[in-house]
Amino acid sequence: MKALVLEKYMQLAYTDVPVPDIGEQEVLVKVKAIGICGSDVHGIDGSTGRRMPPIIMGHEASGIIEQTGKLVTEWKAGDRVTFDSTIYNTNDWYTKNGMYNLSDGRMVLGVSCNEFTRNGAYADYVAVPQHILYRLPDNVSFVQAALVEPAAVALHAIEITPFDPSYTAIVVGAGMVGSFVVQLLKIKGCKNIVAVDLDEGKLELAKKLGADFVYQPGEPDLFDKVLSLTGGRGADIAFEVVGISATIRLGIELLRKGATLTVLGNLSPVTDMPLQTIVTRQIRIQGSCAINGEYPAILDLISSGKLDMKTILSAEAPLSEGASWFSRLYNKEKGLMKVVLKP
Numbered sequence: 001m002k003a004l005v006l007e008k009y010m011q012l013a014y015t016d017v018p019v020p021d022i023g024e025q026e027v028l029v030k031v032k033a034i035g036i037c038g039s040d041v042h043g044i045d046g047s048t049g050r051r052m053p054p055i056i057m058g059h060e061a062s063g064i065i066e067q068t069g070k071l072v073t074e075w076k077a078g079d080r081v082t083f084d085s086t087i088y089n090t091n092d093w094y095t096k097n098g099m100y101n102l103s104d105g106r107m108v109l110g111v112s113c114n115e116f117t118r119n120g121a122y123a124d125y126v127a128v129p130q131h132i133l134y135r136l137p138d139n140v141s142f143v144q145a146a147l148v149e150p151a152a153v154a155l156h157a158i159e160i161t162p163f164d165p166s167y168t169a170i171v172v173g174a175g176m177v178g179s180f181v182v183q184l185l186k187i188k189g190c191k192n193i194v195a196v197d198l199d200e201g202k203l204e205l206a207k208k209l210g211a212d213f214v215y216q217p218g219e220p221d222l223f224d225k226v227l228s229l230t231g232g233r234g235a236d237i238a239f240e241v242v243g244i245s246a247t248i249r250l251g252i253e254l255l256r257k258g259a260t261l262t263v264l265g266n267l268s269p270v271t272d273m274p275l276q277t278i279v280t281r282q283i284r285i286q287g288s289c290a291i292n293g294e295y296p297a298i299l300d301l302i303s304s305g306k307l308d309m310k311t312i313l314s315a316e317a318p319l320s321e322g323a324s325w326f327s328r329l330y331n332k333e334k335g336l337m338k339v340v341l342k343p
């Protein structure tokens with residue numbers, strides 16, 4: 001089969017590789033669409049340590065089951081599917097207690113690091129354990145389904161955050177995941193959504209997707225606006241979707257006392273925190289890791305036409321052109337958001 005292989009850092013090749021073998025509990029999926037994730041783009045230069053070559057990356061995909069392992073009973077060849085990016089253990093304390101996203105020994109498809117290597121879906125075929133599969137509603141396309149993963153990441157963060165429709169919410173970082181946070185907060189009926197991003201193009205998109213107010217981080221009006229929306233208190237919740245000290249600090253400073261900051265961004269392994277503000281204003285800060293069962297809700301929202309997957313889609317292209325799309329994304333070409341490749 002053909003696959004886009006990261007052969008060395010910064011070197012992607014569209015080349016022939018063997019079709020993966022499947023285990024008794026796995027299925028072989030013929031990949032129809034696969035989204036390029038920012039973590040793959042950042043990963044190709046070795047800076048994250050999570051895409052150690054050689055590896056077939058890719059964890060935002062959809063396709064058709066081609067073959068099933070001996071012990072697979074719920075799925076058959078021809079089923080249209082998507083799948084979680086996390087391969088979790090079913091027999092694990094965390095999974096049994098409703099937190100499979102935190103299960104020990106979890107692997108992520110298309111990731112290779114010191115702990116594990118698991119080939120992903122930039123390929124004609126990918127092997128996937130049956131317990132992470134989800135059936136596609138008939139009216140959900142393969143391209144839409146390839147975008148479920150980042151939307152589910154955003155929904156997970158919202159689900160673990162205190163919420164009331166009267167709330168004012170801040171979303172710092174309106175990129176791929178942040179723009180889904182904006183959209184999902186809007187669908188949930190959040191009264192005021194304030195998106196903050198350096199990039200004006202991203203802010204325009206955020207406005208289209210439901211942000212009531214958009215700002216660049218340095219704009220003086222930002223603090224005044226948030227105070228005026230909240231009776232002088234500050235925002236009720238904030239989502240940090242960049243992952244650096246400056247944006248963590250900004251998220252915290254825009255909050256009222258007793259509010260919650262949910263951190264999704266993880267660009268920097270370590271960040272500074274304004275400790276006095278956190279303690280004296282009793283700010284709750286929590287991380288949000290991946291997805292914990294949010295796929296069906298996102299598939300429903302797409303199927304019912306409530307979740308817009310089109311606005312963020314910049315291009316659909318053949319997998320054979322993957323290397324050049326990676327290079328355009330790596331070089332931060334203006335106006336490019338989500339690119340979906342098709343084997």
Ligand SMILES: NC(=O)c1ccc[n+]([C@@H]2O[C@H](COP(=O)([O-])OP(=O)(O)OC[C@H]3O[C@@H](n4cnc5c(N)ncnc54)[C@H](O)[C@@H]3O)[C@@H](O)[C@H]2O)c1
Nearest residue numbers: 038173175176177197198242243264265266267288289290
């Ligand atoms: N927690 C999780 O499970 C999870 C899952 C996926 C991604 N992530 C992380 O979430 C973050 C965002 O991922 P993404 O795919 O949306 O990336 P992205 O590149 O699409 O979006 C990042 C956005 O942040 C903006 N930005 C950069 N610096 C900024 C600053 N100083 N102030 C304001 N905005 C700034 C960029 O303009 C961009 O729009 C990354 O750190 C990624 O690793 C976390």
